[in-house]
Amino acid sequence: MTSEQPTHPEDGPGGLLGAARIRELAQRHGVRPTKQWGQNFVVDANTVRRIVRAGEVTAQDHVVEIGPGLGSLTLALLEAAGRVTAVEVDPVLAAALPGTVAEEAPGAAARLEVVHADAMSVTELPGPAPTALVANLPYNISVPVVLHFLETFPSIERVLVMVQLEVAERLAAGPGSKTYGVPSVKAAWWTDVALAGRVSRTIFWPVPNVDSGLVRLVRREPPQTAATREQVFAVVDAAFAQRRKTLRASLRSVAGSGEIAEQALLAAGVDPRTRGEQLDVAAFARITEELMARVTP
Incomplete structure (x- = not known):
């Protein structure tokens, strides 16, 4: 038997945390899950291993985990990854995590770094550049966090959330x-984005009101365009502000007039009567480039 096998009979398989152990740790640290930080802790060991497999984590990876909570997914990541950096906003959980890992998987403790911070404010991480982001993300910040980390850390090749x-x-x-x-x-x-599975709400404590999904994002080159990402995203926001409007109407806010919007759309090869929901990101990049050529002094 190795030092990393479970020491608690309530643990999940292979030393991962089960429901009873999660509740024990929460009680020990005086943790009560809060809606403020979107805390729902995973209590099923099979699910965290499934997440690690879906994320294709290897020993060459430096994985960023956001919102590690009491350590369910952290321990599974440490089984596979070379290094894990866990970003946790809750000061109690951030302080407790290294001790939990030292108890449950002492051989892996040196490969964990805990950063106490709001994930949206993180612009640098300790150690080598991260290669993957794998996380059970709080529902209230999930999309902004994924976009922030893709933009801030170009070394991240894969995301599984x-x-x-x-x-x-x-x-x-x-x-x-x-x-x-x-x-x-x-x-x-x-990135190229795909659903990687569905997860029942019953694997969480407390149980949320909705089921979860696994999403896999694999980095690729952004569209080739003279427009900046900020400019393209502003056009995307305008296009979807009122979904029922045509692009000629919805893009007036960034073009200055419907006529300029129509000119740009036609130059980009897009029917002005089209709605935003019909276009891919490359089309939005073309439209933005044509708009900027007409509205930028």
């Missing part, structure tokens, strides 16, 4: 889908 099922479907939706929208287009700026 568990988010509210509705959010997962939006991120992975393609043009023409009812769920296709701003998150879909913005995520596609950096």
